[in-house]
Amino acid sequence: METTATAPVRASEVPTWAAEVDVLVIGNGCAGASASIEAARAGAEVLVLDAAGGWGGASAMAGGSLYLGGGTPLQKACGVEDSPEAMHAFLKVATGPDPDEAKLAAYCEGSLEHFDWLVACGVPFVPKLWDQPSWEAPTGYGLMYTGGENAHPFDDLVPPAPRGHIPHMEGKRPGERSAGWTLMRHLVATAERAGVRCRYDTRAERLAVDDGVVVGAQVSAYGERCFVRARRGVVLSAGGFAANGPMLAQHAPRLLGNMLIGTDRDDGRGIRMAQAAGAAVRHMEAAQTSFPADPALLCRSLLLDRHGRRFVNEDTYPGRVGQAALYQQDRQVFLLYDDAVAEEVRQTGGHVPEATWVSDDVAELEESMGIAPDVLAETIAAYNAGAEAGQDPLLHKSARWLRPFAAPYGVLDLRGAKFGVFTLGGLRTTPQGEVLDLDGEPVPGLFAAGRTTSGVPAWGYCSGTSLGDATFFGRRAGRSAARRSR
Secondary structure, three states, X not given: OOXXXXXXXXXXXXXXXXXXXXXXXXXXXXXXXXXXXXXXXXXXXXXXXXXXXXXXXXXXXOOOOEEOOOOOHHHHHOOOOOOHHHHHHXXXXXXXXOOOHHHHHHHHHOHHHHHHHHHHOOOOEOOOEEOOOOOOOOOOOOEEOOOOOOOOOHHHHOOOOOOEEOEOOOOOEOOOEOOHHHHHHHHHHHXXXXXXXXXXXXXXXXXXXXXXXXEEEEEEXXXXXXXXXXXXXXXXXXXXXXXXXXXXXXXXHHHOOOEEOOOOOOOXXXXXXXXXXXXXXXOOOXXXXXXXXXXXXXXXXXXXXXXXXXXXXXXXXXXXXXXXXXXHOOOOOEEEEXXXXXXXXXXXXXXXXXXXXXXXXXHHHHHHHOOOOXXXXXXXXXXHHHHHOOOOOOOOOOHHHOOOOOOOEEEEEOOOOOOEEXXXXXXXXXXXXXXXXXXXXXXXXEEEOHHHEOOOOOOOOOOOHHHHHHHHXXXXXHHHHHHOOO
């Protein structure tokens, strides 16, 4: 029997504790697994609960990229030069506005050590760079650009460096069977070796508090409720809230009607439990938005607003394009390409959908698209003139992708298409994983990590900042919980 109540239970009202551990971790995605490993290694008795029938959550479904840099062994093996300072300079502008400066600094300074930690957990990486536009690199490539580092405006601000570190996975099928599963498999195995116990099909419902201190949780399994005591702390790592319609309507209404990236258990329960205990939240309106077209096609095409004009350089990170299309254009966009583009994309293994309209006559396309006469013609003419000169004066697309378009033109109508979305906002926490209250003070006994929190991807996003942020700060949350005095 499931309850919607989130108000904390007073410890004095708990009839009996069904179990008692040092650290209780709620959620066994990559944040929870990382927290449990470090808590156990710090000497704590750790129990992990997950509402699903097994480990992984959204992490296991992800492409597996971890955003790391500063000159990792993988970067060096691929001939890439990088530094913590360059990584910080890029992320500060790419993940804003209003990034968490303390978290960002800690993440960049600790990136090299974190890569070594992942390798020590058994996570494998192949030292080979994939430099083609795509959501995921194919099997056999361990490094790729995942944030538009090599596109305008970032390439003029910071020397471009690929920082998407991808665990090796045989037989990978991007979009179906991806490297997030490999990452999780190694993290869970490491946790098991450290002595962590896991209990699945068990849903945390409410926190238990004693005079303002979080001391455990009420949980439900197979219709039966009980209470688990946490002597040192509770770590919330239960994902975001993209599967919770009322929460989206309240905080991020533009995400409604789109396609969830994650699981139906990304329902914001962890966030609401903490809020009910006095926790503060941050950037609840922020989200990552995947663009509904192959990046290999997008970068070679023209992305147009409802009026037939370009509004973003098509070769930047496709998630940034998705955010621009969703938040600035309300998903009212078109994609224009020609036969040469379609053929080139197919030759690279990319996907080219059937165009909504195909015509040699631009005026006919304008009528079909419902836009004013001559606007599309002017857009194509201006782009072609720049492409012939090897430049894009309007939006500064890289010369690598510039080529004049020739009739017949194909237009893909993406107005109202469903974008893949997940939330970035969540609990306000310190770099050590402590959950903060409305006055900016730690809620005693409560810690959090992953998409239950607002982390490194404060508003902007780069692929890999979720798994990277979740594992990095999950480790810190686990250590903080384990070291808290009873």
